[in-house]
Every structure is written in structure tokens, then in C-alpha cells.
Amino acid sequence: MSLLDVRNVHKTYDNGVEILRDVNFSIERKECLGLVGESGCGKSTLARCILQIESFDQGSILFEGTALQNKSERSLKPYRKNIQAVLQNPASALNPKLRIKDSLMDPYLQFGSEVNLKHFTYTSEVNFIGQLLDTVELPKSFAERYPHELSGGQKQRVTIARAISIEPALIILDEPASSLDVLSQAAVLKLLGGLRETLDISYLFISHDLSAVQEMSQRIMVMKGGVIVDSFENEKLFCSDRHSYTKELISMFE
Amino acid sequence: MSILSVRQLHIMGKQNHIVKDLSLDVHEGEWFALVGQSGSGKSMTAMAICQLLAPNLQAKGEIWYGEKNLLTLTSSEIRKIRGNRLAYIFQDYQGSFTPFLTIGQHFDEYQRTHSTLSKKARREQAVKALISVGLNADIYSRYPFQLSGGQLQRVSISIALLLEPDILIADEPTTALDSVSSFKVLQLLSKLQKETGCAVLFITHDLRHVRKYADRIAVMKDGAIIETGDKNQVLNHPQHAYTNKLIQSSPSLSRNPFKLEGVSG
Amino acid sequence: MELVIKKKSKRRWRMTVLFTVMATVLAVAAYTFLILKHDPALVNLGERLWPVSMEHPLGTDHLGRDVLTRLLLGAQLTVGYGLLSLFAAVIIGVPFGVIAGFKGGLIDRIFMRIADAFLSFPDTIVAIVLSGLLGPGIENLLLAIVLVKWVNYARLVRSTVITERQKDYVTAAKINGLSSFGIMRKHLFPHLIGNVLVLASLDLGKIILLISSLSYIGLGAQPPAPEWGAMLNDARPYFQSNMLLMIYPGLAIVFVVLLSNILGDYLRDAFDVKKEVES
Numbered sequence: 001m002s003l004l005d006v007r008n009v010h011k012t013y014d015n016g017v018e019i020l021r022d023v024n025f026s027i028e029r030k031e032c033l034g035l036v037g038e039s040g041c042g043k044s045t046l047a048r049c050i051l052q053i054e055s056f057d058q059g060s061i062l063f064e065g066t067a068l069q070n071k072s073e074r075s076l077k078p079y080r081k082n083i084q085a086v087l088q089n090p091a092s093a094l095n096p097k098l099r100i101k102d103s104l105m106d107p108y109l110q111f112g113s114e115v116n117l118k119h120f121t122y123t124s125e126v127n128f129i130g131q132l133l134d135t136v137e138l139p140k141s142f143a144e145r146y147p148h149e150l151s152g153g154q155k156q157r158v159t160i161a162r163a164i165s166i167e168p169a170l171i172i173l174d175e176p177a178s179s180l181d182v183l184s185q186a187a188v189l190k191l192l193g194g195l196r197e198t199l200d201i202s203y204l205f206i207s208h209d210l211s212a213v214q215e216m217s218q219r220i221m222v223m224k225g226g227v228i229v230d231s232f233e234n235e236k237l238f239c240s241d242r243h244s245y246t247k248e249l250i251s252m253f254e
Numbered sequence: 255m256s257i258l259s260v261r262q263l264h265i266m267g268k269q270n271h272i273v274k275d276l277s278l279d280v281h282e283g284e285w286f287a288l289v290g291q292s293g294s295g296k297s298m299t300a301m302a303i304c305q306l307l308a309p310n311l312q313a314k315g316e317i318w319y320g321e322k323n324l325l326t327l328t329s330s331e332i333r334k335i336r337g338n339r340l341a342y343i344f345q346d347y348q349g350s351f352t353p354f355l356t357i358g359q360h361f362d363e364y365q366r367t368h369s370t371l372s373k374k375a376r377r378e379q380a381v382k383a384l385i386s387v388g389l390n391a392d393i394y395s396r397y398p399f400q401l402s403g404g405q406l407q408r409v410s411i412s413i414a415l416l417l418e419p420d421i422l423i424a425d426e427p428t429t430a431l432d433s434v435s436s437f438k439v440l441q442l443l444s445k446l447q448k449e450t451g452c453a454v455l456f457i458t459h460d461l462r463h464v465r466k467y468a469d470r471i472a473v474m475k476d477g478a479i480i481e482t483g484d485k486n487q488v489l490n491h492p493q494h495a496y497t498n499k500l501i502q503s504s505p506s507l508s509r510n511p512f513k514l515e516g517v518s519g
Numbered sequence: 520m521e522l523v524i525k526k527k528s529k530r531r532w533r534m535t536v537l538f539t540v541m542a543t544v545l546a547v548a549a550y551t552f553l554i555l556k557h558d559p560a561l562v563n564l565g566e567r568l569w570p571v572s573m574e575h576p577l578g579t580d581h582l583g584r585d586v587l588t589r590l591l592l593g594a595q596l597t598v599g600y601g602l603l604s605l606f607a608a609v610i611i612g613v614p615f616g617v618i619a620g621f622k623g624g625l626i627d628r629i630f631m632r633i634a635d636a637f638l639s640f641p642d643t644i645v646a647i648v649l650s651g652l653l654g655p656g657i658e659n660l661l662l663a664i665v666l667v668k669w670v671n672y673a674r675l676v677r678s679t680v681i682t683e684r685q686k687d688y689v690t691a692a693k694i695n696g697l698s699s700f701g702i703m704r705k706h707l708f709p710h711l712i713g714n715v716l717v718l719a720s721l722d723l724g725k726i727i728l729l730i731s732s733l734s735y736i737g738l739g740a741q742p743p744a745p746e747w748g749a750m751l752n753d754a755r756p757y758f759q760s761n762m763l764l765m766i767y768p769g770l771a772i773v774f775v776v777l778l779s780n781i782l783g784d785y786l787r788d789a790f791d792v793k794k795e796v797e798s
Contacts (some may be wrong), residue, residue, distance in 0.1 A: 038434035040402070051694055073698065080696040092687040097709035103688070106705075110696035152292070162691070181291045181459040186503035208432035211505035238509060252437040253462075253507045 002026035009059035034217030081111040084163040088175040090155035101143035153184030263315035290474030341414035345426035351398035383412040404435030589745035612672030620680030642667040713790030720783035724776035
């Protein structure tokens with residue numbers, strides 16, 4: 001049984017645009033699946049559907065065999081501890097009125113009693129936050145700061161810390177490094193790679209940047225116009241039997 | 255032959271020294287890349303050239319365009335040059351358009367400031383420009399919110415190059431676009447540059463653009479240029495450790511077999 | 520750096536003065552009975568219209584009552600009534616606005632129609648009409664004020680909530696398992712409190728003016744209540760001979776309204792976390 005199953009998912013907007021068409025794939029435990037495509041191809045919509053913050057018209061999304069769609073918020077809640085996210089825009093991902101420590105505590109406050117943490121230990125809030133900040137290589141003093149005092153790269157690290165705080169099975173990473181400059185990007189991707197190893201988390205790594213996807217993922221999917229046009233093992237990226245669109249992307253990046 | 259010479263440029267805010275003693279030359283018809291991370295002062299430098307700095311910032315030094323020191327010109331004098339001989343495109347493509355004016359009206363504003371064509375002739379010129387950047391003629395009557403980022407940036411380029419300026423300053427024009435749109439916009443820019451022979455001062459943080467298109471590059475860090483030279487020389491034989499770090503961190507497609515932790519730098 | 524430090528201590532100093540003054544006003548209003556020597560309602564025609572003296576620091580009014588006593592008691596009434604109606608308006612308006620803004624859809628549309636209805640009339644007119652319909656008396660006036668003012672808070676809060684609920688951190692909170700109520704409480708409330716307090720402190724001045732104005736024309740506090748507006752009304756016939764009788768309550772009103780405006784400004788600065796850090 002896969003960790004996440006996406007089966008025949010369709011979504012059409014009110015204006016007739018088919019944003020997702022017959023999307024099918026699975027994510028296994030401890031793997032990083034990359035999803036690459038240009039803006040507007042539906043990859044972010046797909047992420048939102050998996051996270052159950054957006055509905056879709058047909059198909060099903062299963063977590064360890066249980067369907068997630070059409071569930072009420074209450075019955076969905078237990079599954080939320082297993083699927084977390086790091087979204088694209090670090091500037092708005094943290095509540096500007098709350099200190100970093102308050103934003104970081106959200107997942108634990110909701111699920112702390114239910115999860116069996118292997119990597120982190122909770123003895124006190126201060127201690128817990130300290131561990132989280134350490135893991136993402138930020139100084140403990142950041143706990144008291146407000147988001148506007150942090151740079152883009154630092155904010156993104158905080159959102160990563162928040163996502164890993166309850167050691168979910170799966171994290172959806174939607175363009176986690178795209179709005180950062182090159183040095184911060186490299187650092188964030190390196191951090192994410194390391195965390196996956198240490199915490200045994202699966203990633204769905206979504207990006208428009210093929211080189212970043214190649215760096216992070218064991219398997220890669222290519223999306224165009226709401227359809228997954230190609231899906232392959234990382235090593236097979238340069239094989240001749242790749243889809244023409246994949247080849248087009250490769251040529252842009254070389 | 256240098257058409258733009260910056261000499262000992264200093265830009266100061268109320269409490270900080272943003273750009274320190276910066277000097278660079280852009281030669282006729284060349285693609286000059288100014289590379290640096292956010293906060294390095296590269297955008298400020300570009301804005302200083304066109305006198306577009308925020309009022310609380312001060313620029314000192316010399317910026318020579320032909321016989322004129324741009325920093326000493328009055329606002330009416332700089333307006334004659336800006337747009338006409340010196341064009342500028344912004345990173346924030348949405349913000350550089352007025353939301354309630356059509357694309358055509360944006361062209362019009364530009365054309366009326368710098369030329370004396372009739373209304374019909376202006377429209378013809380604009381449509382021709384739109385087509386040359388790969389857009390449809392009907393974009394002329396659309397509003398900015400109806401266009402995608404890539405399309406808007408192409409419109410920016412077409413307006414900027416309309417009057418065939420000597421130098422185009424492109425301030426991170428593709429940073430906010432996805433890779434496919436970026437690629438197309440850069441390809442377009444390169445093509446137009448060769449056709450019109452204008453120089454491009456290209457500001458970016460992404461070395462991949464530099465690798466492909468630039469002739470010469472300068473690397474900026476903390477308000478100063480730490481290395482300048484021919485592209486191949488700087489990228490293959492960087493003199494400075496920071497330059498090397500930037501090169502190493504640049505994500506690139508590798509043809510090597512995939513390594514689980516294959517992150518370099 | 521010097522400039523920054525100076526600004527900070529100047530602000531601190533202003534804050535302290537403001538708070539001291541406000542605290543004094545409120546203390547005086549609350550504990551007037553401790554310092555009062557005279558019965559504010561006792562009519563003593565033999566002592567009417569006396570000038571300033573040790574016995575009566577501000578003199579007596581046309582019915583022989585001590586002006587200072589009445590003025591201080593009036594603080595209790597004017598400010599008290601103002602705070603009461605303000606509080607009620609906020610308690611009604613804020614939850615209304617939050618729910619409408621957060622839920623959106625049909626609930627929001629219904630709310631907007633109700634709010635539009637209430638907003639079509641200027642508050643002064645509505646207050647007068649309602650008081651007129653229900654009869655003069657302070658309770659009816661306060662009811663009118665609440666009915667008119669709650670909508671402003673609902674709208675203010677609603678627009679903030681609509682802006683913020685689209686932001687990524689609200690999405691993240693949802694993904695982190697927070698319920699709608701949890702999100703409203705932890706993530707949206709901090710955005711609202713600043714705006715609401717600023718509006719409320721500015722409104723306090725307006726409400727006090729409204730209460731005083733309507734009492735002045737006989738629609739609010741009824742005699743012998745020493746509400747400042749009513750005192751102004753009482754002193755009207757004596758304007759030429761004993762101008763001070765009008766000036767005292769007038770100045771008192773001006774003073775409190777000014778204070779509430781200053782407080783509003785201060786609160787707005789205090790709640791801006793960015794400014795707090797920068798200075």
C-alpha cells in the first residue's frame with residue numbers, strides 16, 4: 001500500500017478550463033517525488049487538492065488506503081498530522097502579528113498528544129522550539145522575533161521547521177526555494193535533502209526548476225496543461241524515450 | 255567603445271552605505287551582466303543610472319553617458335534621455351503597468367513623450383512591436399491583468415526597445431517568472447539585442463542566465479564589485495572565493511548518475 | 520543612532536503623561552463620592568449663582584448646586600455612558616464582522632444587506648429619530664447609539680478578515696489542523712485588536728459628543744442628572760450673566776474628547792509591531 005495514492009483526479013474551473021485531467025500517481029514511504037511544470041500547468045492546484053484545501057470534481061486521493069476527499073473537517077483532522085506543507089511564498093506563510101515561536105507551535109498544539117515523536121522530544125515549549133530552530137540551522141533567539149525581522153531564506157526555514165515539527169509522513173513542497181536568491185536556494189534545498197534522510201519523510205517536490213527537481217528527487221513527473229505527460233526514474237532523465245515536452249525543458253536548462 | 259561609464263558611484267541611505275565606490279563600463283552592443291544576491295546593491299546601481307532612486311537615498315559619483323554626467327542632469331534633461339536612449343525594464347512586471355490603462359495606452363504614453371507620430375502611425379508602430387516580440391495584435395487593447403507574467407514582460411521589452419535605445423537596463427526581468435517563460439523572454443531579448451545592436455545591462459542573481467547570454471560580467475557583494483571580466487574567464491576561473499561560491503551553488507542539470515545527497519555547495 | 524534614541528524616550532515620556540492623565544480622569548470619575556462635600560441634586564435657591572469661593576471652587580449653578588460636584592459626577596455619567604455604549608457596539612459588531620468575513624458566501628451577503636441598511640442614515644439623525652420615537656431618556660439614547668455604531672466595527676473587522684484569510688499563513692494554520700474558530704482566535708484576532716481599539720478610542724470622543732449634544736437638546740440625560748450636555752442646556756439662559764456655567768461643562772467635554780483622540784493615535788502606533796521594533 002502506497003503512502004499516497006492519487007487516482008483519476010479531474011478538476012474543471014467554472015469558466016471551463018480543465019486544470020487537472022486524469023491525474024494518477026503514487027508516493028511511497030521515504031521517497032521524494034518531483035513534479036515539474038510551468039506556471040499554470042496545475043501543479044499548485046494538485047498540491048492544494050492533496051492537502052484538502054481545494055476540492056476536485058472526480059477521482060480520489062488516498063492516504064494509506066483511506067480516501068480523504070468528501071470528509072468533513074472534523075474527520076479530516078487526524079490525517080492532517082500526516083500531511084504537512086511548505087508553500088511558495090515565505091513572505092505570507094507566517095502570521096506577521098505573531099512571534100516565530102507562536103507560529104511554530106501550531107502543529108504541536110493540535111497534534112502533540114497524538115503523535116509519537118522520534119526525533120524531537122517535548123519537555124517544554126522553549127525546549128521544543130529550540131530543537132526545531134536548531135534543526136533548520138537558525139539561532140534559538142529567533143523564537144522571539146517577528147517575521148518581518150527575518151530574511152526570505154530565514155522565513156522559509158521557519159516554515160520548514162513548522163512542517164517537520166510533528167514528523168509527518170509526507171510533506172508537500174510547493175516551490176519552496178523559488179522566491180529565494182541562489183545562495184539561499186542552495187542552502188534550503190540542502191537542508192530539505194538532509195531532513196528527509198534524518199526524519200524518514202516523503203516529499204512531493206513541486207517546482208518549475210528542473211535542475212532543483214533533479215537534485216532532490218528519486219522519481220520525476222512532468223506536468224503540462226493539467227496532465228502528467230511523463231513520469232520516470234531520475235537516472236532516466238536524459239533517455240531518448242522521454243516525452244517531447246520533457247526534452248524541451250531539458251534544452252532550456254542546459 | 256564604452257557607452258556607459260560609472261565612476262566611483264556611492265549610494266547612501268540615512269544610516270547605511272548601500273553602494274560603495276562602484277565603477278563599471280558597458281560597451282556598445284554588449285550584454286553586460288551585473289550579478290549579486292539580494293541586498294548586494296545591484297538594483298540600486300541600476301536605478302541610480304536612470305535617476306530612479308527613492309528620494310531618501312543619495313547618489314554621488316559620476317555616470318557618463320556620452321558627454322553627459324547623468325547624475326548632474328536636471329529632471330527634464332534626464333527625461334529626454336530616459337526612455338529614448340536609455341530604457342529600463344523592471345522585475346515587478348505587474349507593478350510597472352497602470353492597471354486601468356490598456357496596453358495600447360501604455361504604448362501611446364511612451365510614444366507621445368518621445369515622438370510626434372499621428373495616432374494611426376503610433377498604433378501601427380505599437381502593433382508591429384508587439385508582433386516582433388511574439389504577441390498577437392489584439393494584446394494592444396487588453397488590460398495588464400489579462401496577461402500572464404511572461405506576456406507582460408514581453409510587452410515591457412517591446413515598449414523599451416520601441417525607440418531603439420542605446421542601452422537597455424533590465425533589472426531581474428525573469429526572476430519572478432517560471433523557467434519556461436524566463437527562457438522565452440531571455441531568448442527574445444537576446445534576439446532583439448542582436449537585431450537592434452543595443453547594449454544590455456542585465457541585473458540578475460541567477461548565474462545560469464549569465465552563462466548563456468552575457469559577454470562580460472561583474473559580481474557584486476555588499477555594495478561593491480568584487481570581480482569583473484569576460485564571462486568565460488570569470489565563470490571558469492573565478493578569482494574570488496565568493497564568485498566561486500555563487501558558481502557552485504547555481505543549480506544545474508547534471509548528466510552524472512543521481513546521488514541521493516548530490517547537492518554541491 | 521542619537522535621533523532614534525531621542526525619539527524613543529520622547530515617546531515614552533508622552534505615553535506616561537497620557538496614561539497619568541487618563542488614569543486621573545477615570546479615578547476622579549469613579550471615586551467622586553469620596554471627595555464630594557455637596558449633594559449634587561440638592562436645590563438651594565438661597566445660594567444660587569454664587570461666584571468662585573473656597574466652599575464652592577467653581578461657584579454654584581442656577582439652582583444653588585455646587586458646580587464642581589456636578590461636573591465631577593458628570594464625568595461619571597458622560598464618560599460612563601460613552602464607554603457603555605461603545606462596549607456594546609464592539610461586542611455586537613466584532614463577532615458579526617468576523618463570521619461574515621471568514622465564512623463568506625450567503626452569510627456574508629446577508630450581513631452586508633443588514634449593514635447597508637443601518638449605514639444609510641447618518642448616526643446623529645438616527646439617534647435623534649430613535650430617541651424621538653422611543654421617548655427622551657438616556658437609555659433610549661444609548662440604544663440608538665449602539666444601533667448606529669455597531670456596523671462600523673463589523674465592517675472594519677470584516678474587511679481585515681477578508682484580506683487576511685487569503686494569506687498563506689491562514690492556509691498553513693488550516694493544514695496544521697486548526698479549526699475555523701481556532702484560526703479566528705489565534706491568527707485573526709491579533710490583526711483586529713489594534714484596529715478596533717484605535718477606532719473605539721476615536722469613536723469614544725464622537726459618542727461623548729453625541730450624548731452631550733442630544734442631552735443638550737433634551738433628548739438624552741434628563742434633569743437633574745449632571746451630564747455635561749444637560750448642564751450646558753441648563754446654563755443656556757444664564758449665558759450672558761454667568762458665562763462660566765456653560766464654559767465649565769463645555770471645556771470638560773472638549774478635554775475628554777481630545778484625550779480620546781490622542782489615545783487613539785497612541786494606540787495605533789503601539790499596535791504596529793513594525794514601528795515598535797524600528798524605533
